[in-house]
Amino acid sequence: MQDASLSTAPTHATPLLGIDLGTTNSLIAVWQDGEARLIANALGEVLTPSVVSVDDDGSILVGQAARARLTTHPQRSAAAFKRFMGSDKRYALGEHRFTPEELSALVLGSLKQDAEAYLGCPVSEAVISVPAYFSDEQRKRTVFAAELAGLKVQRLINEPTAAAMAYGLHEQKFERTLVFDLGGGTFDVTVLEYALPLIEVHASTGDNYLGGEDFTEALLQACLRDWNLKAEDLEPQALASLHDAIEQLKCEVGEGSRTFAWSMDGQPREWQLDEQKLQAIWAPLLARVRTPIEQALRDARLSPRELDSLVLVGGATRMPQVQQLVAKLFGRLPYRHLDPDTIVALGAASQAACKARDEAIDELILTDVCPYTLGVASSRGEDVTGAFSPIIERNTIIPTSKVQRFYSSHPEQKFVRIAVYQGERPWVRDNILVDSFEIPLQSTGEIQSLDVRFSYDINGLLEVDVTFLESGQKHSHSIDRSPTGLDAQARQASEERLAKLKIHPRDTLPNRTLLARLERAWMQSLGDERELIGNWLDAFNAVLAGQQASEISRERQALSQALDELRY
Ligand code: AMP
Numbered sequence: 001m002q003d004a005s006l007s008t009a010p011t012h013a014t015p016l017l018g019i020d021l022g023t024t025n026s027l028i029a030v031w032q033d034g035e036a037r038l039i040a041n042a043l044g045e046v047l048t049p050s051v052v053s054v055d056d057d058g059s060i061l062v063g064q065a066a067r068a069r070l071t072t073h074p075q076r077s078a079a080a081f082k083r084f085m086g087s088d089k090r091y092a093l094g095e096h097r098f099t100p101e102e103l104s105a106l107v108l109g110s111l112k113q114d115a116e117a118y119l120g121c122p123v124s125e126a127v128i129s130v131p132a133y134f135s136d137e138q139r140k141r142t143v144f145a146a147e148l149a150g151l152k153v154q155r156l157i158n159e160p161t162a163a164a165m166a167y168g169l170h171e172q173k174f175e176r177t178l179v180f181d182l183g184g185g186t187f188d189v190t191v192l193e194y195a196l197p198l199i200e201v202h203a204s205t206g207d208n209y210l211g212g213e214d215f216t217e218a219l220l221q222a223c224l225r226d227w228n229l230k231a232e233d234l235e236p237q238a239l240a241s242l243h244d245a246i247e248q249l250k251c252e253v254g255e256g257s258r259t260f261a262w263s264m265d266g267q268p269r270e271w272q273l274d275e276q277k278l279q280a281i282w283a284p285l286l287a288r289v290r291t292p293i294e295q296a297l298r299d300a301r302l303s304p305r306e307l308d309s310l311v312l313v314g315g316a317t318r319m320p321q322v323q324q325l326v327a328k329l330f331g332r333l334p335y336r337h338l339d340p341d342t343i344v345a346l347g348a349a350s351q352a353a354c355k356a357r358d359e360a361i362d363e364l365i366l367t368d369v370c371p372y373t374l375g376v377a378s379s380r381g382e383d384v385t386g387a388f389s390p391i392i393e394r395n396t397i398i399p400t401s402k403v404q405r406f407y408s409s410h411p412e413q414k415f416v417r418i419a420v421y422q423g424e425r426p427w428v429r430d431n432i433l434v435d436s437f438e439i440p441l442q443s444t445g446e447i448q449s450l451d452v453r454f455s456y457d458i459n460g461l462l463e464v465d466v467t468f469l470e471s472g473q474k475h476s477h478s479i480d481r482s483p484t485g486l487d488a489q490a491r492q493a494s495e496e497r498l499a500k501l502k503i504h505p506r507d508t509l510p511n512r513t514l515l516a517r518l519e520r521a522w523m524q525s526l527g528d529e530r531e532l533i534g535n536w537l538d539a540f541n542a543v544l545a546g547q548q549a550s551e552i553s554r555e556r557q558a559l560s561q562a563l564d565e566l567r568y
Pocket of ligand 1: 022023024025182183184185211212213247250251252313314315316317318319340341
């Protein structure tokens with residue numbers, strides 16, 4: 001007999017998933033049994049490096065194995081592509097060419113597979129986090145990347161807001177909080193207020209081009225300068241290897257002095273570093289951290305003293321220099337007991353549960369803001385053109401809909417051009433063009449008035465409606481509502497390109513990853529250590545040839561641990 005009774009607790013037909021698609025690492029979490037849980041990848045790790053590599057047999061590798069190949073095969077591998085979402089940049093990896101969103105789709109596809117393996121069912125939708133300061137275009141490209149990976153985006157959530165959500169679930173005592181989120185490629189500052197069940201975002205600011213990768217790059221450039229070398233002088237492999245070593249140095253150097261040793265073409269080199277030198281190298285980057293903080297506080301009409309707490313999110317907040325700066329700016333130590341690497345994914349899964357009105361969470365209500373001013377190009381009289389007329393001001397609570405009245409410039413005008421910009425500068429030439437379109441005008445022999453309405457939704461996507469008052473003519477322009485902002489042809493081309501790819505089988509990924517790590521370690525080592533690693537490589541290949549699953553697994557674990565100990 002069929003059960004026709006009503007249930008008070010919703011059963012979720014589809015799993016409630018949250019994804020942190022990071023510049024450096026990506027994570028996926030699921031809401032299960034009243035809490036957000038991280039899902040491990042095929043290697044048993046929750047952090048999947050956002051790196052893609054084309055293997056020697058042409059198959060696609062994502063994650064740890066691809067990260068190792070970034071050093072050994074830099075021309076077949078790509079990282080940090082999130083920084084170029086929405087740009088025209090193309091990546092040539094071996095015989096393939098990719099857009100940043102296609103590479104992101106491969107990372108999302110890999111996370112989707114991990115979730116499917118863990119849950120034992122197909123996965124088709126998720127909440128995905130994006131930097132708060134991501135533009136409309138970058139958001140659309142993220143939605144597009146998800147679609148290419150076969151995932152419907154239930155909602156885009158701003159990363160610091162996701163972190164705040166996870167904190168809100170754990171700690172219900174905060175009131176006014178500033179979330180300082182310095183990831184691999186982006187920096188976001190968000191001021192919010194917990195008045196549970198409400199989490200209200202008051203201001204979000206940031207810098208889309210500031211993150212841990214820039215600190216690595218600054219260190220690399222300083223090192224090359226001191227060695228009288230230029231990046232172009234190095235072979236791609238040597239440069240990738242040096243970058244890798246400098247990245248490790250950045251994570252280990254802390255506040256102490258250090259001698260960095262590296263060898264190129266058999267020639268050993270040394271680089272002396274101390275705290276003073278580090279401060280000098282990073283001073284320009286650290287200075288860039290201040291402006292968004294000051295702006296966020298000003299927009300939220302708060303002084304640093306009025307904040308009840310300070311939360312650090314993102315891997316780069318592990319840097320002592322960043323922590324010191326934050327402590328100095330706010331006159332207190334930040335609160336950081338949740339893991340800054342995983343908190344965004346957990347918050348995104350919590351948001352998925354909110355959307356699905358899961359019992360354990362449906363009380364929490366989240367409001368967010370539009371982080372930048374959106375407006376149109378306008379003219380004042382005939383002489384002053386290219387002025388920026390704001391319609392939605394930055395840090396307006398979303399969803400929002402605002403309207404402004406404009407006029408045609410002269411009675412015989414044949415069309416009006418609506419050019420949408422985002423930014424904070426008085427002239428459009430200094431702001432970012434979001435989109436522009438033309439509307440034909442029916443000539444009336446008079447100046448015509450038009451209302452331009454901007455509607456900004458919870459995902460941070462914009463819609464423009466234009467109404468001509470005299471004629472009643474209406475024109476709706478969803479700054480391309482085909483959620484990607486890409487024409488159908490470009491979309492189809494991406495789909496076809498990805499469909500043809502051979503993805504490396506998930507079950508053999510642990511072995512492939514160890515081989516890639518061994519090859520990288522061999523390349524980076526010298527002398528006795530190199531010989532030892534060469535022996536391990538041979539031994540592991542021999543065990544693989546034997547095809548004994550238990551023996552392969554035992555050897556893999558032992559060698560992975562040995563590589564960890566040698567810090568490769
Ligand atoms: P996320 O995007 O949040 O995963 O942050 C990644 C960034 O954090 C990368 O630039 C890493 O180099 C950086 N990072 C991670 N751990 C550390 C550490 N211990 N010290 C310095 N930077 C780190």
